[in-house]
Structures are given as C-alpha cells and as structure tokens.
Amino acid sequence: xxxxxxxxxxxxxxxxxxxxxxxxxxxxxxxxxxxxxxxxxxxxxxxxxxxxxxxxxxxxxxxxxxxxxxxxxxxxxxxxxxxxxxxxxxxxxxxxxxxxxxxxxxxxxxxxxxxxxxxxxxxxxxxxxxxxxxxxxxxxxxxxxxxxxxxxxxxxxxxxxxxxxxxxxxxxxxxxxxxxxxxxxxxxxxxxxxxxxxxxxxxxxxxxxxxxxxxxxxxxxxxxxxxxxxxxxxxxxxxxxxxxxxxxxxxxxxxxxxxxxxxxxxxxxxxxxxxxxxxxxxxxxxxxxxxxxxxxxxxxxxxxxxxxxxxxxxxxxxxxxxxxxxxxxxxxxxxxxxxxxxxxxxxxxxxxxxxxxxxxxxxxxxxxxxxxxxxxxxxxxxxxxxxxxxxxxxxxxxxxxxxxxxxxxxxxxxxxxxxxxxxxxxxxxxxxxxxxxxxxxxxxxxxxxxxxxxxxxxxxxxxxxxxxxxxxxxxxxxxxxxxxxxxxxxxxxxxxxxxxxxxxxxxxxxxxxxxxxxxxxxxxxxxxxx
Numbered sequence: 001x002x003x004x005x006x007x008x009x010x011x012x013x014x015x016x017x018x019x020x021x022x023x024x025x026x027x028x029x030x031x032x033x034x035x036x037x038x039x040x041x042x043x044x045x046x047x048x049x050x051x052x053x054x055x056x057x058x059x060x061x062x063x064x065x066x067x068x069x070x071x072x073x074x075x076x077x078x079x080x081x082x083x084x085x086x087x088x089x090x091x092x093x094x095x096x097x098x099x100x101x102x103x104x105x106x107x108x109x110x111x112x113x114x115x116x117x118x119x120x121x122x123x124x125x126x127x128x129x130x131x132x133x134x135x136x137x138x139x140x141x142x143x144x145x146x147x148x149x150x151x152x153x154x155x156x157x158x159x160x161x162x163x164x165x166x167x168x169x170x171x172x173x174x175x176x177x178x179x180x181x182x183x184x185x186x187x188x189x190x191x192x193x194x195x196x197x198x199x200x201x202x203x204x205x206x207x208x209x210x211x212x213x214x215x216x217x218x219x220x221x222x223x224x225x226x227x228x229x230x231x232x233x234x235x236x237x238x239x240x241x242x243x244x245x246x247x248x249x250x251x252x253x254x255x256x257x258x259x260x261x262x263x264x265x266x267x268x269x270x271x272x273x274x275x276x277x278x279x280x281x282x283x284x285x286x287x288x289x290x291x292x293x294x295x296x297x298x299x300x301x302x303x304x305x306x307x308x309x310x311x312x313x314x315x316x317x318x319x320x321x322x323x324x325x326x327x328x329x330x331x332x333x334x335x336x337x338x339x340x341x342x343x344x345x346x347x348x349x350x351x352x353x354x355x356x357x358x359x360x361x362x363x364x365x366x367x368x369x370x371x372x373x374x375x376x377x378x379x380x381x382x383x384x385x386x387x388x389x390x391x392x393x394x395x396x397x398x399x400x401x402x403x404x405x406x407x408x409x410x411x412x413x414x415x416x417x418x419x420x421x422x423x424x425x426x427x428x429x430x431x432x433x434x435x436x437x438x439x440x441x442x443x444x445x446x447x448x449x450x451x452x453x454x455x456x457x458x459x460x461x462x463x464x465x466x467x468x469x470x471x472x473x474x475x476x477x478x479x480x481x482x483x484x485x486x487x488x489x490x491x492x493x494x495x496x497x498x499x500x501x502x503x504x505x506x507x508x509x510x511x512x513x514x515x516x517x518x519x520x521x522x523x524x525x526x527x528x529x530x
Contacts, residue, residue: 005078006238007080012036013033022468024470046100053167086099089154097150134182158174172212192214244290248273256275261408270302270354277296350373354367387426419441432486432487437473446469
C-alpha cells in the first residue's frame with residue numbers, strides 16, 4: 001500500500017492542499033484563492049496571517065470530505081510558504097499586526113548611522129548602497145520607526161512558515177531552509193549569527209531572542225494532537241515535518257540536486273536556482289539561500305516581478321484577448337500562449353529588459369522595451385516579455401557557471417508559465433539546452449513531499465527520494481536556427497542595454513523621485529497606526 005503525505009503550499013494568491021504518494025504522484029488537490037493583499041497606501045501590501053491558516057484548514061476539510069479513505073492514510077504533514085513575509089507575535093503567540101508581504105515597497109528612513117566599523121566594511125567592498133537599501137527594506141526597522149508601541153509588544157518575529165509551525169506545534173520553531181528574507185540569518189553558516197557584533201543584527205534590527213529556534217529540513221517537530229485535529233481535520237498522530245521555502249521546494253521537486261542542473265521557476269517572481277554543496281554567490285555579496293537538502297545551498301538569481309508582468313500585460317493591454325477567452329471559456333493565458341507562435345523568435349526586433357522591480361545590485365534599474373516598429377502588435381509585446389524574462393535568467397545562468405566553474409547541462413522548469421508548451425519551447429531555444437517539464441505542475445508541493453518521505457524513513461536520503469518521485473512529462477529540444485538568433489540578440493543587444501541606459505535610469509530617478517515616493521519625507525502625514 002502506498003504511503004501518502006499532506007503538503008500545504010501557501011502562496012501569494014492561493015493556498016493549496018496536496019496529497020502525494022511515495023511514487024511522487026499527486027493524488028488529490030484542493031486550492032483556495034484569495035485577494036493577495038490589502039493596501040491602505042501606495043506601495044503597501046499587507047495581509048492578516050490568520051487568513052492563510054484559515055485557508056489551510058478549509059483545504060484540509062475539503063480534502064477529507066472528498067476522499068476520507070485516502071485522508072486517513074496520511075502519515076505526515078509539511079508546509080511550504082512564500083518567502084520574505086514575517087509574522088509578528090506577542091508572548092501569548094497572538095498576532096500583533098498584519099504581515100507585510102514580500103511585495104510591500106515601503107522603506108524605513110534609518111537616519112541613525114550603522115556602527116562605524118560596519119560602514120567602513122561596506123564602503124571598502126563597494127556594497128554601501130546595497131547595505132543601505134537592505135536596511136531600509138527591513139520591515140522591523142520600519143515598525144520601530146513608525147509603530148514603536150507595536151514593536152514593544154512583539155515577542156517573536158517569524159517568517160510565515162514559522163507561524164504555521166507555531167500553530168501546528170505550539171513552539172516557536174522553523175526550518176533552516178525557510179530562512180529567506182530581510183532577517184539576520186547567516187546564509188553561509190546556515191544559522192543565526194553567533195557573534196553579537198555581527199553586522200546583520202544592526203542591519204535588520206531584530207534581537208536574537210525574538211527569533212525562532214532553527215532545525216534542519218526533514219526534521220519531525222511534533223505530531224497532531226486532539227485540539228488541532230478538531231480545528232484542522234488532520235488525524236491525531238500525524239507527524240509534523242519541516243521542509244523549506246516554496247522556491248527551495250520547487251528546486252527539489254524538479255529534481256535539481258547539483259550544479260549540473262538549474263531550476264527555472266516561472267512564478268510571480270521568476271528565478272533561476274541550483275543546488276550546491278559549497279557556498280557560492282552568483283552575484284557578489286548576494287547570498288546563496290539554504291536548500292531543502294540539509295547542509296546544501298540554493299544559489300539564485302531572481303527577476304523580481306517575473307511572471308507578474310503577464311498579469312500587468314493582461315490588465316493594461318489585453319482586454320480584447322481577455323474578452324475572447326471568456327467567450328471561449330478558457331484562461332486568457334491559453335489564448336495568449338497560442339499567439340506566441342504567430343510571432344518569430346526575437347519578436348521582430350522588440351527587446352525587453354525585465355527590471356520592472358530593481359534589485360539590490362542595480363537599484364537604479366528600470367524596465368525598458370526597445371526596437372519598436374510599425375509591424376509590432378500586442379502579441380509582439382507579449383512575446384518580448386517572455387523572451388526578456390528568459391534573457392534575465394540566462395544572465396543568471398552565466399553568473400552561476402562563472403562562480404561554480406561547472407557547466408549547466410540540464411534545465412528544469414516549474415511555475416505557472418511552465419504549463420505552456422510554447423513558453424517551454426522558447427526557453428529551450430533561448431538557453432540552447434534541453435528543457436525538462438515535470439510530470440506535476442505542483443513542483444513545490446512535490447519537493448515538500450520528498451522531504452516528508454525522507455523524514456519518515458521511506459527513503460534513506462534526498463537523492464533516493466528524487467529518483468523515486470520526480471518524473472518528466474515532456475522534454476523540449478532547442479531548434480538550432482532559433483538558438484542562434486537568441487545567442488546573437490543576447491550577446492549583441494540585451495547585454496548592452498543596461499550599461500547604455502544606467503545613467504539615464506539614474507537621471508529619471510533623480511528627476512521623478514521614483515521609487516523613493518514610499519520613503520523619507522514623502523511619508524509624512526500618513527497615519528501608520530491606522
């Protein structure tokens with residue numbers, strides 16, 4: 001009889017309850033959607049963490065109702081969540097204020113200087129500006145400045161994953177593999193910093209005693225008790241396993257276990273990630289994140305807005321396609337992806353730079369589309385978005401190869417965009433490598449399930465879990481002619497856009513004061529305690 005586990009995947013727009021067996025088959029799925037966030041002021045993105053917990057409970061009860069026999073076979077539960085979203089709890093474990101999501105753009109003023117020695121170190125290595133931005137992006141620093149009474153009541157600061165683990169066990173505990181965000185985590189040593197003088201404490205403003213206990217991914221941290229069983233519907237005695245962040249679980253779930261492969265996540269944030277037993281930074285001073293495979297790392301390069309740009313495109317430019325899709329009873333993406341094949345590789349000279357959300361290493365960067373002509377249509381713009389995101393991910397692949405000195409041989413895809421064969425084929429052509437599409441779209445859930453089965457002892461290690469549970473439904477092979485077009489566009493055009501426009505981006509920022517509208521004196525008059 002197959003063993004089964006329950007995985008809860010809590011994302012920005014929905015929470016999914018997933019039951020997998022030990023062969024990696026997704027047996028049943030329930031999805032609960034919600035409004036991603038509420039925003040009282042421009043740039044704010046907040047949500048009540050209790051919403052996520054309640055949606056998890058709804059998923060569990062629906063799963064139980066739909067197949068009680070299967071439900072009763074569940075041996076373990078694990079939760080994977082979106083990253084960089086903190087929950088603020090008092091001593092009783094009650095929520096003090098809404099969570100500020102990873103999408104939230106507010107910044108602290110941080111008028112007080114960092115310690116002199118830290119400032120000197122950042123200046124010497126050329127990371128002073130990046131350090132300032134990281135510090136101002138810390139939501140704890142913002143709370144300290146704007147809600148001091150709230151900060152005085154905060155007993156624990158935990159990522160969303162830690163909140164779920166607290167609700168499940170009653171303990172302030174979380175997985176090392178979940179620690180991705182503006183928090184004082186030592187990514188190289190995979191722990192909270194040991195020295196009180198470590199610069200991360202001052203940078204992110206969190207005291208060590210306010211942080212949870214960390215354990216290795218794959219640890220069993222408790223079992224479901226009677227009260228929790230009544231609340232969630234999960235049977236008593238089911239083991240509670242910690243896994244890792246959604247992106248980390250995706251990388252595991254597509255079978256990326258070493259540096260010869262990369263995992264492309266075509267989600268709201270698009271990422272290229274790999275797995276390494278050694279700590280390497282694809283971008284200097286930008287950390288490699290903790291992997292779900294214990295004592296390993298996930299070097300990553302991200303396109304912050306990623307496939308969010310598809311939602312932006314639909315809203316701003318694709319009203320006709322959305323109406324047509326509604327008439328046909330299909331998702332708008334299905335129609336848009338059909339039209340990708342109507343536009344040739346390179347979108348007839350339309351090239352997009354996907355910096356709709358700038359990163360720490362390029363804080364002045366903005367998005368750009370160049371090469372417009374009278375032949376271009378909405379379909380060309382749509383294809384240029386897909387290609388532009390991929391160009392950014394190819395740049396990330398180059399960084400990973402340069403640092404690891406290992407050639408990437410295999411590309412694996414997951415996330416919403418991976419459901420499109422057209423996007424997968426474009427990706428194969430652009431990377432000029434075989435692209436492997438997982439048997440299940442729910443790669444993060446599968447990664448969590450692998451972790452749970454290793455914890456249960458079904459598999460002796462993660463590689464055995466991957467071998468038995470990860471399969472590919474389709475392989476996309478690069479087309480030589482298209483690959484050559486993309487190689488030339490990347491080398492001769494895309495790589496030259498940012499250096500040419502960097503100074504112009506800086507001038508735009510100076511003149512318009514954007515995106516600085518969410519910080520500094522422009523926030524005066526806002527009632528932060530609303």
